[in-house]
Structures are given as structure tokens and as C-alpha cells.
Amino acid sequence: MRDVLFIPFYDGIELVVAADGSAAIGEKEKDVVHAPYDVVSYFAARVAFMEVLSVGAKPHAVVLQNFVHDEAWETLCNGIRRTCQELHIDIPVIGSSETNFPTLQSAVGITVVGTVQTERKRVGITPKDAKFAVIGEPLVGDEVLKRKERMLSLSLFQALLRQTYVYEIVPVGSKGIYYELQQLLQDNGLSSFSCSCSLPLFASSGPATSVLISYDPHMEEEIKKMVKDLFFSIELRL
Known part of the structure; x- marks a missing residue:
């Protein structure tokens, strides 16, 4: 949940x-x-x-x-x-x-x-053909102040909210990317055998310095243009 x-x-x-x-x-x-x-x-x-x-x-x-x-x-x-x-x-x-x-x-x-x-409600609306990604890096403690350029800004967060091709957005908390991903999949009646991402899946994201998104695969390039180098794809085996 x-x-x-x-x-x-x-x-x-x-x-x-x-x-x-x-x-x-x-x-x-x-x-x-x-x-x-x-x-x-x-x-x-x-x-x-x-x-x-x-x-x-x-x-x-x-x-x-x-x-x-x-x-x-x-x-x-x-x-x-x-x-x-x-x-x-x-x-x-x-x-x-x-x-x-x-x-x-x-x-x-x-x-x-x-x-x-x-x-x-933007909950449980991710279709089976959606792709997943993390926007921003998980940071906690002093990292939040020292590496704030790697954190998702609130303006960028709002820009993602406005896009109809972004289905769901989940702020990543202290339990990390993997935990939030499992909750998102569960909410949508999905499950995965494995997942991979270039970011640490179990690292704390402190004050929601990153978010997990589900999105239309055809619009991936548009999302990348918007978030630039803060885009980190998640590969799933469903």
C-alpha cells in the first residue's frame, strides 16, 4: 500500500x-x-x-x-x-x-x-505494458545538502504530474526503490521475477529525493528530454 x-x-x-x-x-x-x-x-x-x-x-x-x-x-x-x-x-x-x-x-x-x-485517484492505473523508471537519485542525511543537484526538484515533480503518459508517481522513501516498486506492482496486480537498475535498489531516498514512475513506453524519449540525466530505467521480468 x-x-x-x-x-x-x-x-x-x-x-x-x-x-x-x-x-x-x-x-x-x-x-x-x-x-x-x-x-x-x-x-x-x-x-x-x-x-x-x-x-x-x-x-x-x-x-x-x-x-x-x-x-x-x-x-x-x-x-x-x-x-x-x-x-x-x-x-x-x-x-x-x-x-x-x-x-x-x-x-x-x-x-x-x-x-x-x-x-x-492515481493509484492502481498502471497498464501491463507500462515501463518503469526512477527519476532522481536516492540521497539521505548530509548527501541531501551536498548533492542536491541530483535530487528531483519540486518543479520537475509537478511537471511529471502534468503528463498523461506518466501513469503513476511514487515518492521513494527510506525503504528504497525495490520496496516502492513491489508496492506499485502489487497495487496493479503485477509481479516480477527480477528487476535491475543502475541505482542502489535498497538505499534510502531520505526526503523523497527520487520518485518511481510507471509510464507509456512510447513516450520514454519525451520523459528523458524532460528529466535529462536524472532518468534511471528499471528493467523488469514480469
């Missing part, structure tokens, strides 16, 4: 909920990866938004859980707003901060809530 929760709402409309979190990343002394808090929230929001948008949903609100300290709230919100600006989305942010107890490491959770028409 996708990392998205679908809840029947009314008249063919479903609520869509996706979340992401980070821990030990921030400005505290004991954090494993040191980064400004607006950067931390930007990447956490990026994941949650990508999950919601990739299934065809429209985001309506962001929920922020701030376990850093109360003073970090506005900075964290700035990171979320940056994500919204890049996606050309304007929605409210609500949430809460831990104010009772100090924490030794940073922790942030972000949830995005949206809606989608059931008939327009």
Missing part, C-alpha cells in the same frame, strides 16, 4: 492524509545531522506534499508537530511556506509545540491533509 491514507468522505470524495517526520536532524548539540530548522521542515513538508499530490489529491491544510522548542515554531513554518511557494500552494498551517520538557535532539512531524475524487 502507498504511504497515504484514504478515508471516504462524501459523494465520491475521499480525504487523503500523508505524513513525514525527522529526528536527530537540526540545530541541537546531540543531533546527528546539523541543519537549520527551516531546512528540516522544508524537506519533511516536501515528502508529505509529494505523497498527497502524487495520488491526484488537492492539499488543504498542514499540521506541524514541533518537538524542538517553542522558539523554533516560526522558523519551521518558514520552511513549510517555502515548500508551498515552490508548489504554488497556499494553505494554512496549524499544530503544536512541546513546551513542557526540553529535548536533547530535534524532532519534527508534518502531516498534509487533502481531498481527491475517487474516480481520479
Whole structure:
């Protein structure tokens, strides 16, 4: 199953909920990866938004859980707003901060809530003759900041969403390409005996620095023109 929760709402409309979190990343002394808090929230929001948008949903609100300290709230919100600006989305942010107890490491959770028409969900719509590829490279931790040119940008992500010949888009998370591929195949009643890709199949893709796509084989060259050297084909034996 996708990392998205679908809840029947009314008249063919479903609520869509996706979340992401980070821990030990921030400005505290004991954090494993040191980064400004607006950067931390930007990447956490990026994941949650990508999950919601990739299934065809429209985001309506962001929920922020701030376990850093109360003073970090506005900075964290700035990171979320940056994500919204890049996606050309304007929605409210609500949430809460831990104010009772100090924490030794940073922790942030972000949830995005949206809606989608059931008939327009981009889930389980990949035909048997589709091909598969990864766009962007799996990066995690310091790699995300040091090699950001190898990461799928949000503008490119949105460009892929607009293409009718791209059937499904799945943000790749910490479990890696192979895991997301198996979930995508399962959602479409498909299975493979083997698969190969020039990228590491089991490496974490951190804050969705790459996505898995299924697409019309006849349009492969168009996709390559769009994403350039961020295209990595997946060869399957179905």
C-alpha cells in the first residue's frame, strides 16, 4: 500500500492524509545531522506534499508537530511556506509545540491533509505494458545538502504530474526503490521475477529525493528530454 491514507468522505470524495517526520536532524548539540530548522521542515513538508499530490489529491491544510522548542515554531513554518511557494500552494498551517520538557535532539512531524475524487485517484492505473523508471537519485542525511543537484526538484515533480503518459508517481522513501516498486506492482496486480537498475535498489531516498514512475513506453524519449540525466530505467521480468 502507498504511504497515504484514504478515508471516504462524501459523494465520491475521499480525504487523503500523508505524513513525514525527522529526528536527530537540526540545530541541537546531540543531533546527528546539523541543519537549520527551516531546512528540516522544508524537506519533511516536501515528502508529505509529494505523497498527497502524487495520488491526484488537492492539499488543504498542514499540521506541524514541533518537538524542538517553542522558539523554533516560526522558523519551521518558514520552511513549510517555502515548500508551498515552490508548489504554488497556499494553505494554512496549524499544530503544536512541546513546551513542557526540553529535548536533547530535534524532532519534527508534518502531516498534509487533502481531498481527491475517487474516480481520479492515481493509484492502481498502471497498464501491463507500462515501463518503469526512477527519476532522481536516492540521497539521505548530509548527501541531501551536498548533492542536491541530483535530487528531483519540486518543479520537475509537478511537471511529471502534468503528463498523461506518466501513469503513476511514487515518492521513494527510506525503504528504497525495490520496496516502492513491489508496492506499485502489487497495487496493479503485477509481479516480477527480477528487476535491475543502475541505482542502489535498497538505499534510502531520505526526503523523497527520487520518485518511481510507471509510464507509456512510447513516450520514454519525451520523459528523458524532460528529466535529462536524472532518468534511471528499471528493467523488469514480469
